Amino acid sequence: MNEKIFQMINQEAFPTPFCPGCGHGILMGAILRAIAELEYDLKQMLFVSGIGCAAWIPSPHFKADTLHTLHGRAIAYATGAKLYNPKLKVVVISGDGDLSSIGGNHLIHAARRNMDMTVICANNSIYGMTGGQMASTTPLGSLTATTPKGNQEPPFDLCKLAEAAGATYVARHPVATPIPLIRTLKKAMAHQGFAFVEVLSPCPTQFGRRNAFPTAFAMIKALKSSCLSVEKAKNLSQEDLLGKVIVGELVNANI
Amino acid sequence: MQLKKVKSSLKPGWYFMQGDEACAEGAIAVGCRYYAGYPITPASEIMIRMVHRLPEVGGAFIQMEDEIASIASVIGASWAGAKALTATSGPGISLMIEAIGYATITETPCVIVDVQRAGPSTGQATRPAQGDIMQVKWGPHGDNEIIALSPWSVQEMYDLTIKAFNLAERFRVPTFILADEAVGHLRETLVVKEELEVYDRYKAPGLPPFGTEEPNGVPPMPSFGEGANLLVTGSTHDSWGFRKTADSAVQARLTERLVRKVKDFKSEIVATENHFLDDAVVGVVAYGFTARAAFRAVKTLRSQGIKAGLLRLISIWPFAEEAIAELGKQCGVIFVPEMNRGQVAGELKKYTSTPVISLPKTNGEVIEPGEIVAGIRRNMA
Amino acid sequence: MKGETGLPVKEKKKKPTRIHINQKWCKGCYICLEACPKKVFEKSPEVAEKGFNPVVVAHSEQCTHCWQCEMLCPDLAIHVAKES
Numbered sequence: 001m002n003e004k005i006f007q008m009i010n011q012e013a014f015p016t017p018f019c020p021g022c023g024h025g026i027l028m029g030a031i032l033r034a035i036a037e038l039e040y041d042l043k044q045m046l047f048v049s050g051i052g053c054a055a056w057i058p059s060p061h062f063k064a065d066t067l068h069t070l071h072g073r074a075i076a077y078a079t080g081a082k083l084y085n086p087k088l089k090v091v092v093i094s095g096d097g098d099l100s101s102i103g104g105n106h107l108i109h110a111a112r113r114n115m116d117m118t119v120i121c122a123n124n125s126i127y128g129m130t131g132g133q134m135a136s137t138t139p140l141g142s143l144t145a146t147t148p149k150g151n152q153e154p155p156f157d158l159c160k161l162a163e164a165a166g167a168t169y170v171a172r173h174p175v176a177t178p179i180p181l182i183r184t185l186k187k188a189m190a191h192q193g194f195a196f197v198e199v200l201s202p203c204p205t206q207f208g209r210r211n212a213f214p215t216a217f218a219m220i221k222a223l224k225s226s227c228l229s230v231e232k233a234k235n236l237s238q239e240d241l242l243g244k245v246i247v248g249e250l251v252n253a254n255i
Numbered sequence: 256m257q258l259k260k261v262k263s264s265l266k267p268g269w270y271f272m273q274g275d276e277a278c279a280e281g282a283i284a285v286g287c288r289y290y291a292g293y294p295i296t297p298a299s300e301i302m303i304r305m306v307h308r309l310p311e312v313g314g315a316f317i318q319m320e321d322e323i324a325s326i327a328s329v330i331g332a333s334w335a336g337a338k339a340l341t342a343t344s345g346p347g348i349s350l351m352i353e354a355i356g357y358a359t360i361t362e363t364p365c366v367i368v369d370v371q372r373a374g375p376s377t378g379q380a381t382r383p384a385q386g387d388i389m390q391v392k393w394g395p396h397g398d399n400e401i402i403a404l405s406p407w408s409v410q411e412m413y414d415l416t417i418k419a420f421n422l423a424e425r426f427r428v429p430t431f432i433l434a435d436e437a438v439g440h441l442r443e444t445l446v447v448k449e450e451l452e453v454y455d456r457y458k459a460p461g462l463p464p465f466g467t468e469e470p471n472g473v474p475p476m477p478s479f480g481e482g483a484n485l486l487v488t489g490s491t492h493d494s495w496g497f498r499k500t501a502d503s504a505v506q507a508r509l510t511e512r513l514v515r516k517v518k519d520f521k522s523e524i525v526a527t528e529n530h531f532l533d534d535a536v537v538g539v540v541a542y543g544f545t546a547r548a549a550f551r552a553v554k555t556l557r558s559q560g561i562k563a564g565l566l567r568l569i570s571i572w573p574f575a576e577e578a579i580a581e582l583g584k585q586c587g588v589i590f591v592p593e594m595n596r597g598q599v600a601g602e603l604k605k606y607t608s609t610p611v612i613s614l615p616k617t618n619g620e621v622i623e624p625g626e627i628v629a630g631i632r633r634n635m636a
Numbered sequence: 637m638k639g640e641t642g643l644p645v646k647e648k649k650k651k652p653t654r655i656h657i658n659q660k661w662c663k664g665c666y667i668c669l670e671a672c673p674k675k676v677f678e679k680s681p682e683v684a685e686k687g688f689n690p691v692v693v694a695h696s697e698q699c700t701h702c703w704q705c706e707m708l709c710p711d712l713a714i715h716v717a718k719e720s
Contacts (some may be wrong), residue, residue, distance in 0.1 A: 005712065010484075013497070014661050015711055020688075021665030025710020033707075043482045048331070060486050060497055065479045067334060068488035068498075070357055073327045076319065080328030081335040081479055083315040084289045088335065088480055106327075109320040178707035204665075217670035220708065 005032040008042060013060045018053065021208075021216020023201030024122050026175040028057045030199075031093070031120065034185035045089045048078040050103060053129045054095035054122035054201070072102030075110045078117055090116070091189060096123040096198075097135040100156055104136075111165035111194050118188045118195045121158060124203035132206030143210040159250050162196035168253035169195035172246070174223040175202070184249065191254065200227070200245065258421065258452035261286075264312065270445040274412040274438045275342075277445050278368055279304035281416030282340050285453055287366070288314035289337035291328040293321055293347065296380040297436040298370040301342035322347040326354040326367065333363045334487055336456075336478035338420055342368035344436075345387050346377065348394065355429050356395030357489045359513065362465065362474070364423035364456070366416065367391075368432040370439040371594075373619040382619030383436035385543055385594040388602075391431045392572050398510060400517040402524055403431040403572040405542040409443035415569070421454035422524060426517055427473050433571055435594065437544040437621050466494025466508070472516030517573055526569035527578045531557060535564025537631065538586035540579070540603060542568040545592050545622050552592075552627035563631065568599070576606045583607025590614055590634070592627045653699040654717045657691060661713040664688030668705035668714055674698040677705070 009032070018025045035042070047058035051071035059068040065088075069077045074094045082090045092099075099107050099121050110117065126144055127133040134144040134151055137158065141150045159170045169191040173181040181199065188195040202208060202219035213219045230248035233241060264284045272280070279301050282290075290305040292298075302318065309316040315332070319325040322343055329339040343351065348369050358365055371387050373379035391403050402422050404415045416432055423430040459475035464485065467474040474494070477483035486496025491506050499505040517524070531553050532538075541549035546567045556563040566582050568575055582589060589611045591600035597613035604611050614630040616622045655676065664684075669677040669691055678694035699716065706714045 003715075009712075015663065015713075016661075018710055020663035020710075021667055022710050025712075026708055029707060029709070029712055044480060046335075046479050059488060063484055065483065065485045066487065067331065067479075067485070068490070069327065069330075070353055070489060073323065073354070076324035076327035077331035079317070079319070079324070080289065080291060080331030080333075080337075080339070082331075083317055083328070084332040084337040084339075085335040085478075085480055105320055106324055109324070175708075178704075215670065216665045216710075217667045220667060220671065 002033050002036050004036040005029070008032050008036065008063055009061050010063050016061060017056060019205040021204040022053070023124060023175045023203065024054050024057055026178065027120070027122055027199050027201050028061060030175065030178050030181045031057070031185060034182045034189065037182070038186050038189060040089060040189070044087060045091065046078070046081055048074045048081070048090065048092045050074040050094040050098035052095040052098045052127070054093060055098060057093045057122065072098050073106060074098065075103060075106040075119065079110060079115055082115065082117055086116070089189070090118070092117060092119040094121065096121055096125065096137040096158065097127045100158055100161065101136045108161070108165035111162050111167040111196065114166055114168055114193045116193055118191070118197070120185070120188070121196065121198045122201045123158065123198050124201050124207060125155070126203050126207045128203045128206045132210060142207070144207070158198045159196070163251050166194070167196045167251060168193040170251035171249045172198040172200070174200035174227050174247065176220045176223040176227070180248075187249070193253070258454050260450045261453050263447050263449060263451055265447045267447050267449045270447060271442060272409055272445045273300060274406070274409045274434065274441045274443070275300035275370065276304045277409045277413040278342070278416045278432065278434070279308060281413040282366070282420065283308050283312060284451055285338065285417040285420040287338045287340045287420060288312065289329065289332035289339040290314070290341065291317050291319050291325040291332070291339075292341050293319055293325050293343065295322075295344045295347050297372055297439050298342040298344050298347075298368060300439070301368060301370070305340070322350040323354065326351040329365050330354060330358055330361070330363045333365050334479055334485070338364070338424070340366045340368070342370065344370050344372045345374045345390070348387055348390060352394040355401070356397060356399065358429040359395065359399050359401065360489055360509075361487050362427035362476070362513070363429065364427050364476070366419045366423055366430050366432065368416070368434060371433065371435040373617070379619045381436065383544065383594060383621055384617065384619065385433070385435055385545065386598070386617070387433065388571060388595065388598040391433065398514055400514045401428050401431065401572055402426065402517070403433050403570065405433045405568060405571050406438055407543055407546045407567070408438065409441055409445050412438060413445055413447070417451055421452070424454045424456050425473070425523070426520070427476060428517060433543065435544050463494035465492055465496050466512070471520060472512045521573045524570055524573055525575045525578070527575050528567040528569060530565040530567065532564035532566060532582075532585075535562050535585065536587050537561055537563040537635070538582045538589040539563060539565045539627070539631070540568065540582070540589055540591045540599065541565060541593070542571060542599065545594060548622050548624045549592055549627055551624035552631070555624060555628050556631060561631075571599070574602055579603050579606040583609035588612060588635070590627070590631050592616070592622050592630065594622060653696050653701065655693045655696050655699060656715045657693065658713040658715075659684070659690055661711045662691060663711055664690060665710065666691065667708050667710070671704050671708050673702065673704070674700060
């Protein structure tokens with residue numbers, strides 16, 4: 001489909017360290033395809049990530065400048081690089097725990113400042129790399145390594161958080177629907193200002209196995225059926241919306 | 256170190272300036288064009304000077320949401336090509352520790368000013384201390400070979416900040432200015448000369464940025480946007496930046512080179528100053544603001560017939576091992592007055608078997624010459 | 637030939653599809669196999685050295701170029717191309 005993406009990667013780093021069926025791998029492909037379709041010059045881009053599985057999406061796989069930083073701090077590092085060299089197109093790619101738990105403060109302040117950067121949050125609702133502990137995004141009732149009786153803490157709505165903090169472009173998509181995802185990633189990267197894209201990305205190994213998903217595809221299927229576009233959701237009652245995740249473009253302050 | 260001469264940013268002449276302000280001016284003079292910081296007493300004046308000066312020279316300034324974000328953005332800016340600065344005090348350094356370790360393993364040049372105040376913890380924000388000596392070196396986990404300089408005057412707040420940036424670029428390490436509230440808030444004469452010396456970042460496109468066989472152990476440093484496809488990471492990495500978290504040889508090679516590149520070339524960093532040491536039998540080792548009182552104390556002791564001499568430490572890290580060993584051979588006893596409970600005194604004992612007597616003072620006030628004289632005389636009675 | 641409505645339609649020549657699986661990168665997650673609406677893929681009966689039954693292209697003639705397999709592959713291991 002898009003051969004160009006094979007020139008955008010460090011082939012010697014493949015096969016990737018991601019688990020079989022990892023949603024982050026699907027997201028990695030979507031990001032590369034979006035950049036290829038936008039025809040951006042990789043030499044002018046900077047990919048910043050924190051710590052966790054999602055942080056390995058750009059580093060070491062992208063053949064571009066990558067900055068693999070500390071847990072939760074990617075956005076702060078990115079801010080320094082962007083401020084000193086505004087010509088850099090800065091894209092932060094990191095996980096939900098990294099960006100909203102330990103990194104929550106940096107997320108809301110960069111959104112408040114409307115810093116010109118794209119933040120792609122790979123949300124698998126769990127801390128995968130360290131063995132499957134709960135995250136600030138784990139659904140109520142889910143089983144994780146630190147919620148063996150079911151999670152009792154309500155999760156963040158990351159998109160509402162980003163919007164409330166001041167982000168001027170906010171969107172959410174699952175990796176299960178790659179074409180709308182790629183379209184949104186393109187818009188987010190082209191957006192002037194703080195763009196936040198929450199990507200629902202399943203973790204079959206840590207989340208799936210604990211929560212009765214027999215295969216990676218079962219999680220993809222579940223995402224497809226639970227996600228509802230923001231347009232369709234407008235005409236539905238509260239009852240119909242129970243258990244549904246609203247996806248699509250949620251905030252676009254530039255229209 | 257190959258230094259090139261540039262014109263001063265301030266008009267040459269005499270100025271009456273605050274230590275914190277002089278530090279900011281030194282940074283501007285040497286080419287610092289990125290500042291990120293968080294308000295904290297007694298360092299905020301550095302930030303306030305930078306917010307006015309950086310736009311005048313085309314630099315970037317931001318007040319970040321906390322100290323962690325400040326040092327993180329300084330490191331990001333450094334990799335984007337900037338000479339970058341942040342300034343804080345003890346509590347802020349405590350927050351920055353993780354990032355300092357990151358700067359060490361990624362070999363990111365950056366300058367961090369610690370205007371030390373009475374601690375531990377919140378302590379006494381407006382009172383001086385010298386309690387962060389060990390923290391800046393041993394704060395991060397692992398072995399951490401950093402550079403730290405200790406100014407004793409407003410002039411040195413200017414001069415040593417310039418030197419710190421040059422050393423940071425030469426060695427690719429985070430470099431500290433260990434000031435204290437006394438010298439930071441002191442107002443004194445600053446003499447700005449016509450020119451100063453600047454060390455430019457070592458560039459060599461095509462060579463690996465994270466490893467080298469060169470004897471000085473310092474690789475070249477590309478910037479973002481130069482097409483180098485940089486792989487900056489805090490994980491153990493090979494010379495190109497690829498993570499090697501299960502390779503013993505790479506871990507050994509990296510950790511050894513990071514220490515060797517500083518230790519083997521200490522002579523370019525270690526700086527001390529001797530006063531009345533030629534025939535001294537009573538040695539005094541002091542640094543920072545305390546050295547001013549020690550200088551006066553040694554003169555007083557001389558007038559009382561005691562052959563005292565002062566070894567002033569201008570650099571704290573790497574430690575002046577040889578100078579201490581020499582001092583120990585010459586003197587029968589060494590006194591170390593400092594505004595902490597004996598951090599440098601303890602370090603001295605590693606390098607000399609001559610008795611070292613700590614003269615600690617941690618009441619939030621500077622040490623007075625009379626106190627040093629009394630402390631020495633009391634121990635010699 | 638007659639179409640569904642009974643009226644005559646032109647016979648469309650179906651372009652052959654080349655589907656390549658990079659077995660070095662594939663990890664046997666079977667997303668492609670389960671996602672494909674035309675059941676193009678199958679599990680090979682032998683277990684490969686990596687420890688799973690590799691995915692093989694069994695019915696490339698049924699491929700409609702929806703590209704779901706290529707886009708959903710977490711390992712960039714599938715490439716679908718229309719033969720010209």
